[in-house]
Amino acid sequence: MNPKRKQRLLIILGMVFGLGIAVGLVMYALSQNINLFFTPTQIATGTAPDDQFIRVGGMVREGSMTRDPSSLQVAFDVTDFDHNVRVTYTGILPDLFREGQGVVVQGRVHNGLFAATEVLAKHDENYMPPEVTEALKQSGQLDKIMGRN
Amino acid sequence: MAWRWFHQWGSPRWFYERASRWQAWAGWIAVILLAVGTVWGLAIAPVDYQQGHSYRIIYLHVPVSFLAQALYLAMAIAAAVLLVWRMKLADVAMQSLAIVGFAFCVLALASGAIWGKPTWGTYWVWDARLTSMLILAFLYLGIIGLRSAMLDPNTAGKACAILALVGAINLPIIKYSVEWWNTLHQPASLTLTEKPAMPASMWVPLLINICGYYAAAAYLVFASMRGLVLHRERRAQWVRELVGAHD
Numbered sequence: 001m002n003p004k005r006k007q008r009l010l011i012i013l014g015m016v017f018g019l020g021i022a023v024g025l026v027m028y029a030l031s032q033n034i035n036l037f038f039t040p041t042q043i044a045t046g047t048a049p050d051d052q053f054i055r056v057g058g059m060v061r062e063g064s065m066t067r068d069p070s071s072l073q074v075a076f077d078v079t080d081f082d083h084n085v086r087v088t089y090t091g092i093l094p095d096l097f098r099e100g101q102g103v104v105v106q107g108r109v110h111n112g113l114f115a116a117t118e119v120l121a122k123h124d125e126n127y128m129p130p131e132v133t134e135a136l137k138q139s140g141q142l143d144k145i146m147g148r149n
Numbered sequence: 150m151a152w153r154w155f156h157q158w159g160s161p162r163w164f165y166e167r168a169s170r171w172q173a174w175a176g177w178i179a180v181i182l183l184a185v186g187t188v189w190g191l192a193i194a195p196v197d198y199q200q201g202h203s204y205r206i207i208y209l210h211v212p213v214s215f216l217a218q219a220l221y222l223a224m225a226i227a228a229a230v231l232l233v234w235r236m237k238l239a240d241v242a243m244q245s246l247a248i249v250g251f252a253f254c255v256l257a258l259a260s261g262a263i264w265g266k267p268t269w270g271t272y273w274v275w276d277a278r279l280t281s282m283l284i285l286a287f288l289y290l291g292i293i294g295l296r297s298a299m300l301d302p303n304t305a306g307k308a309c310a311i312l313a314l315v316g317a318i319n320l321p322i323i324k325y326s327v328e329w330w331n332t333l334h335q336p337a338s339l340t341l342t343e344k345p346a347m348p349a350s351m352w353v354p355l356l357i358n359i360c361g362y363y364a365a366a367a368y369l370v371f372a373s374m375r376g377l378v379l380h381r382e383r384r385a386q387w388v389r390e391l392v393g394a395h396d
Binding site: 019133 | 204268270271275277315335337347348
């Protein structure tokens, strides 16, 4: 490689490297703002802002869901298995919403209750046929595979 | 000479003659793989235990999203080659990769939105993965626009190359966005280093489709590059002979 090309290559590598560091530092500084949601633990420990419009993400706790028989109102606990947040919501839930499933809810904390204006279902990277899920459930292996213990 | 394999790419004629053959090969491979992978994925692969049939859009969404990023990476490499070696063909490659890559990026965003509505309950959410992917689309668009905005092709090529290299910082951000931050988008199911998070009956057709879309992208890029090479070299003797021979 001739010296001129080598010099240009070095300049370009230096430029990309420098920019990479600059962007990396910006991303690191902004990391709290880039997170889509707070965890229930952050709500319980007061890290999340009170009475402000925020998102909370976690699992819907098994057996915590109650429906109002005469309206679309539902209430359920969102948990990260350390702390729970009680969520109320009026509206149609996404298809994937069920107990034990991940959700991200948007709204604000009011009197210790989280009043949600939007409920989004989160799913993980695992895909499998229903027969396999059944077999795993019967042998008690499902939680191990899904990484929740 | 050790660099011969590299320097022969500097000859537009050498490239044009070979690219016709490569394009044909890529086209046939794409047709076969996409036919097999799509039928297998959409009709034969089992349903998902949670999403039912709607997960099948994965056979489009994952390959086109991979390609949107891979084509950008290829464009950034072409940009570096253009800036260091001033190779004309690298400029042609950048131009073609930008257009094909933008098309794949739009497909990735659209298929993701269509998948998001039934599973998540929303078409769009401003999480790190979706936002960084939208930025990728704008980078493609910016590079296409920058070239059209500048009159001198040499200056335009260099300006686009610098923008493409700067934008390459976005690629690791897209890849790791689902690990660095809390996102609605799930982490990758298929990676080079780990066991797939799905059974073989699901990932084999996905892998076939990924290879098929790579071949389809190669077909489109070669077709576009050949056209651009002919246009740029329109005053060269070999192009005149080539065009004259078909009259």
